[in-house]
Amino acid sequence: MREGRWWRIGWRNLGRNRRRSIVTASALAIGYFSVVLMVGLLKGLVAEMVDNGTGIVTGQVQVHADDYLPDKEVYATIGGRDGADVAALVATLEADPDVAAATPRVYGGGLVSTGTATGAALFLGVDPEREPRVSRLMQSLVRGRQPVAGAYEVLIGSELARTLEAEPGDEIVVVAPAIDGSLGNDLFVVAGVFHTGLVDLDRAFALFPLDVLQSLIALPPSRVHEIAARVPDPWLAAEAAARLAAELERGSLPVAAESWMTLRPEMVEYANLSEAMEWVLMVIVFAMAIFGVANTMLMATFERRYEFALLRALGTTPGAVVRSVLYEAVALGAIALAAGAAITLPVLVWWYHAPPSVAWLFGETTLSGALMRPVLRVEYPWLMGVAAAAALFGTAVLAALYPAVRAARVAPADTLSGR
Amino acid sequence: MRTRSRQLTLSAAALLLAASPLRAQTAREIVDRVDRLLRGESSEGVVAMEVVTEHWSRTYELRIWSLGTEYSLIRILSPRKEAGTATLKAGNDIWNYLPRVDRTIKLPPSLMGAAWMGSHFTNDDLIKESRIIEDYDIEIGDEGVRDGAAVWDFVLTPKPEAAVVWGRIEERVRQDDLMPLWARYYDDRGELARTMVFDDFRVMGGRLVPARMDVVPADKPGERTTILYRELAFDIELDEAFFSLRRLQSEAR
Numbered sequence: 001m002r003e004g005r006w007w008r009i010g011w012r013n014l015g016r017n018r019r020r021s022i023v024t025a026s027a028l029a030i031g032y033f034s035v036v037l038m039v040g041l042l043k044g045l046v047a048e049m050v051d052n053g054t055g056i057v058t059g060q061v062q063v064h065a066d067d068y069l070p071d072k073e074v075y076a077t078i079g080g081r082d083g084a085d086v087a088a089l090v091a092t093l094e095a096d097p098d099v100a101a102a103t104p105r106v107y108g109g110g111l112v113s114t115g116t117a118t119g120a121a122l123f124l125g126v127d128p129e130r131e132p133r134v135s136r137l138m139q140s141l142v143r144g145r146q147p148v149a150g151a152y153e154v155l156i157g158s159e160l161a162r163t164l165e166a167e168p169g170d171e172i173v174v175v176a177p178a179i180d181g182s183l184g185n186d187l188f189v190v191a192g193v194f195h196t197g198l199v200d201l202d203r204a205f206a207l208f209p210l211d212v213l214q215s216l217i218a219l220p221p222s223r224v225h226e227i228a229a230r231v232p233d234p235w236l237a238a239e240a241a242a243r244l245a246a247e248l249e250r251g252s253l254p255v256a257a258e259s260w261m262t263l264r265p266e267m268v269e270y271a272n273l274s275e276a277m278e279w280v281l282m283v284i285v286f287a288m289a290i291f292g293v294a295n296t297m298l299m300a301t302f303e304r305r306y307e308f309a310l311l312r313a314l315g316t317t318p319g320a321v322v323r324s325v326l327y328e329a330v331a332l333g334a335i336a337l338a339a340g341a342a343i344t345l346p347v348l349v350w351w352y353h354a355p356p357s358v359a360w361l362f363g364e365t366t367l368s369g370a371l372m373r374p375v376l377r378v379e380y381p382w383l384m385g386v387a388a389a390a391a392l393f394g395t396a397v398l399a400a401l402y403p404a405v406r407a408a409r410v411a412p413a414d415t416l417s418g419r
Numbered sequence: 420m421r422t423r424s425r426q427l428t429l430s431a432a433a434l435l436l437a438a439s440p441l442r443a444q445t446a447r448e449i450v451d452r453v454d455r456l457l458r459g460e461s462s463e464g465v466v467a468m469e470v471v472t473e474h475w476s477r478t479y480e481l482r483i484w485s486l487g488t489e490y491s492l493i494r495i496l497s498p499r500k501e502a503g504t505a506t507l508k509a510g511n512d513i514w515n516y517l518p519r520v521d522r523t524i525k526l527p528p529s530l531m532g533a534a535w536m537g538s539h540f541t542n543d544d545l546i547k548e549s550r551i552i553e554d555y556d557i558e559i560g561d562e563g564v565r566d567g568a569a570v571w572d573f574v575l576t577p578k579p580e581a582a583v584v585w586g587r588i589e590e591r592v593r594q595d596d597l598m599p600l601w602a603r604y605y606d607d608r609g610e611l612a613r614t615m616v617f618d619d620f621r622v623m624g625g626r627l628v629p630a631r632m633d634v635v636p637a638d639k640p641g642e643r644t645t646i647l648y649r650e651l652a653f654d655i656e657l658d659e660a661f662f663s664l665r666r667l668q669s670e671a672r
Contacts, residue, residue, distance in 0.1 A: 075474050113524035120530060173522045175515075177537050181475035182500050185517045 006320060010327030014335070017300065024296045025336040031289040032340030032392050033347075039278045039384040040348055044355070044377035045367070046271045050234045053267050053370030054260040056196050057124075057137045059228030060237035061244065062263060063093065066256045068225060074108060074217065075179055076225070079253050083222025090130075092247060093229045098240040101133035102229040106210055108217045110176030110184075112156065117164045121156075121206045123176060125213030125224075134230045137194065137207065144168030144192025149209045153191035157202035161193045168192050174206070178218035186216055197364040197371045234260065266368040278381075282388055286395045293329075293399035301325060301403040308407045309415035318408035325407050329400030333393040340392065344385075351378045446557045449592055450573055453599045454551045457628055459653035461486045464624075465496070469645040470538045479536065480649075490662040495536070506535070506542075507667040509659075513542065516667045523668060532584060539613065539634040539644040543584065554581035555588065562594075569594040585612070596620070596627055611637040623651040 014021045054060050068076040078084045086104050093102035106125035111118055124137075128149050132138050138146060138155070145168070147153035154174065156166065166172055170190045178184040188208075195202055214221060229244075231237040237259035244257040261268045301308070308321055359374040366372060461484075468479045479501065485491040494505040503518035513526040531543040555575035562571045575588040586607035591600040602615045613636045617629035632646040 111524065111526075111530070113522075115522060116525055118524050118527055118530075120527075120533075173517065173520055173524050175517065175524070177534075179474065181470065181472065181477045181537050183504065183517075183536060185519055187520045187522070 003323075006324045007327050007331075009324050010329075011331045013300070013304075013324070013328045014331055020296060020300070021332060021335075024293055025332055025339060027289055027292050028333065028336030028392055028396065029340035029343065031285045031395075032337065032388050033344045035282050035285045035388045035391075036340075036344045036381055036385055037347065037351075037378070038281055039381040039388075040351070040378035041376060042274050042278055042281075043379035043381050045372075046274050047379045048372055048375075048377050049267055049270065049367045049370040050260075052372065053264055053368065054234055054237075055136050055230075056140070056198065056371060057135050057201065058260055058263060059134050060231035060234050060260050061093070061099065061229040061241045061257060063089065063227040063229070063244065063248065063255055063257045064225065066254045069256070069258075072107065072225075074177075074225075077219065077223035078225070078227070078255055079222070081223075083220055084224075084253055086222060086224055086227075089227050089248075092251075093227055093244060096229075096240055096244055096247075098231050098233070098236045099229045099244075100232050101130065102227050103127050103130035103134045104210060104224040105131075105226040105228055106213050106217075106219060106223075107225045108176050108213055110174065112154075112160065112164065112206055113173045113175070114164050114166050114170065115173070117166075119160055119163050119204075121160060121204050123174075123206050123208060123213055123217075125208045125210040127210050134228050137196065137201070140194040140196045141192045142195045144190065147191040147207065147209050150211055151191075151209060152186060152188045152212055153209065154188045155192045155194050155207035156190060157205045158193055158195040159199065159203035160206065161190070163203075166190050174216065176217050178216070180218045182218065184216040184218060197373075198366065198369075231259075237261065264369070267370060270368045278384060282384070282391055286388075286391045290395045290399045293332075293396055294402060297325070297329065297400045297403040298406070300328075301407040305407070305410050305415055308410045309412040312408075312410060313412040313416060321408040321410075322404040325404035326397055326400050329396040329404075330393065333396035336396070337389055337392055341389075348378060348380060351376075352380065446559050446571075446573055447552050449571065449597060450555075450557050450575065450590065451552045452597055453590070453592055456599070456626070457648075457651075458485055458488075459624075459626075461655055461657045462624070462651065462653050463655050463657070464651040465649045467645075467647040467649060468536075468538060469647070470536070471644070472537070472642050473639065477537070484657060484661065486657050486659065486662065490657075490659060492662055492666065501536070504536075505667050507662060507664070509662045514664060514667055521668075523664060539636050539642065541584075551575065551588075554578060554583050560589065565591070568600075570600065598627065598629060613637055619647075623648060624653040626653060 063078070065076045065078045065080065078089065090102045090104060093099050104127060108123035108125070110121065110123060112121050126138070128138070128146055141155065142158065147155055154172070156164070161167065164172065168190050172188055172190060173185065174188050175183060175185040194207070211221060214223070231240050238261050241257045241259035248255050248257060311321060312318070355375040355377040357375050362374055364371060364373060463484050464482070466481050466483060468481055470477050477498070479498065480496040481493055482496055483491065483493050489510055491508045492505065495501045495503065505516040507514045507516070514523050515526060516523045526542065532541050534540070535542050535544070555577055557573055557575050560572045560574040563569070571592050571594060573590045573592065575590065577583045577585065585604050586609055587605040588602060590602040592598065593600060598620050599617045601617065604612050604615070606612045613634055616633040616635070617631070618633070619629060619631035620627060621630050623630060628648065628651065630648040634644045636642055
């Protein structure tokens with residue numbers, strides 16, 4: 001008998017107890033749906049963490065003097081005492097195919113005070129034009145306006161603003177130890193207040209125009225601590241950093257280019273853990289499904305034992321019987337997959353474009369130090385969509401294997417004579 | 420013979436018993452005396468403070484007034500860039516005056532451990548809040564002749580309830596004139612954090628004082644802050660009203 005016949009027999013056998021076939025296929029389809037959706041959610045969680053963890057301030061790639069990290073000494077500027085051609089460095093970074101934008105930064109620390117209220121803060125000097133292309137920090141403005149390059153204006157975090165009782169328009173004193181040992185101090189106007197949701201940033205960060213902070217801490221314009229770059233696909237950042245490191249090595253500057261994966265290893269660890277969870281999840285769901293399907297197939301083949309006995313009596317080989325049952329399982333898998341994909345895909349697309357808010361459940365929180373908005377975000381789990389489809393077929397076939405072997409072992413004479 | 424030896428043992432024990440509290444009392448007194456050495460009931464002085472770091476070195480000239488442990492005022496006389504900058508401690512409040520912007524800012528208690536003017540002194544060092552004997556248990560760790568002088572080595576361990584920065588302080592004091600020679604400050608992990616060395620002992624304002632102090636941080640080789648007393652007067656006429664915000668902001672007395 002030709003192979004195609006066994007396929008047809010397998011397919012037709014599905015129709016013999018439609019209700020049972022539909023229920024079994026539904027179990028597999030729902031299994032597929034849950035795995036793909038849950039993995040989509042896990043991926044959404046990681047994407048949210050990486051987007052915010054790198055996008056709010058860190059950037060995906062950073063270039064520093066090679067001795068800047070981990071101590072972050074104010075003296076360790078790119079190019080050391082002599083500084084560097086900052087514009088050329090920014091241009092080098094932006095020339096990389098994966099880098100969308102780059103911006104120079106200066107760091108400092110000191111006191112901000114309204115007179116009666118004083119707080120210690122980290123100072124970040126940014127290029128007000130370039131910074132928004134790299135990080136979302138300046139877009140987190142909730143009151144006031146952006147500071148202007150060259151103006152003695154500052155953006156402060158919402159918590160810092162609360163401690164200082166300072167609002168946009170207020171005058172504050174900024175005191176910072178300068179690199180020449182003197183005490184830099186000047187009057188600044190609070191241009192605006194930002195709120196990122198990250199307590200550390202909101203409580204202890206003050207943003208200055210780059211040139212103004214440089215002059216406050218006695219750094220010449222050629223000395224900056226960092227060039228931060230945005231790589232739109234964060235997972236390409238490590239390669240971009242390696243390319244930039246090689247590119248910059250050709251210059252004479254002792255610099256280090258690092259991706260967020262090196263700078264924020266805790267996020268990479270979480271992402272790896274989450275990926276491992278995806279596979280565990282798939283194994284659990286389909287391991288549960290396998291017994292349900294096996295049970296149904298066992299019943300179906302038991303009911304048909306007279307047919308199998310007759311087929312065997314008429315000269316059908318045991319292998320052909322096994323195949324007919326397995327083909328039935330494969331056909332069941334195909335129906336289940338079609339149904340599963342038909343419900344999963346629209347739900348995923350809808351969810352991707354309109355992630356539901358769970359603000360009623362919890363507010364903004366953090367994961368591995370990254371901000372998490374209270375939304376259930378999904379990412380398209382393409383690989384898992386395919387892997388789960390394979391697992392679905394595997395489950396169906398594996399579940400049918402034992403019933404198929406039993407069907408092939410039916411003793412024709414005994415069964416037909418009712419013994 | 421037996422009686423005699425017993426008597427000896429007894430008297431030795433009696434001596435030991437008697438000696439312990441006496442020695443503890445003495446140790447406390449000596450350390451307290453050293454602690455108050457450069458302060459007096461009230462004082463006024465001019466000092467040079469030389470700060471040497473890996474990246475820069477600067478010398479400040481400061482005028483310092485103090486009254487008890489509650490009040491002090493430090494004004495920078497030079498260099499020109501910082502001249503007029505002043506720090507006032509009145510009770511639990513610390514204020515800084517910045518002449519460049521003509522503003523006075525109040526320091527929160529959390530900044531007491533921060534470096535003062537980039538030196539290796541903290542705000543807390545300059546404006547000592549409490550007397551050392553109130554926060555530390557003091558015992559004599561060792562005594563004997565070192566470098567030709569009879570000395571005591573005191574070990575100061577913080578009292579359980581004391582809110583202090585150091586995990587342990589060791590201090591060597593010369594026996595004949597009760598002059599401190601050095602003090603070593605250990606952090607709470609027991610590692611040496613900094614050493615203070617006293618030198619140039621001379622009579623100023625009617626007292627024998629170390630006119631030179633060097634603070635050397637343990638983790639930054641080559642760095643130091645040196646204090647040189649140029650003028651010093653004790654128990655002068657100062658009252659609490661002197662330590663006012665108005666005084667803080669006035670250019671000079």
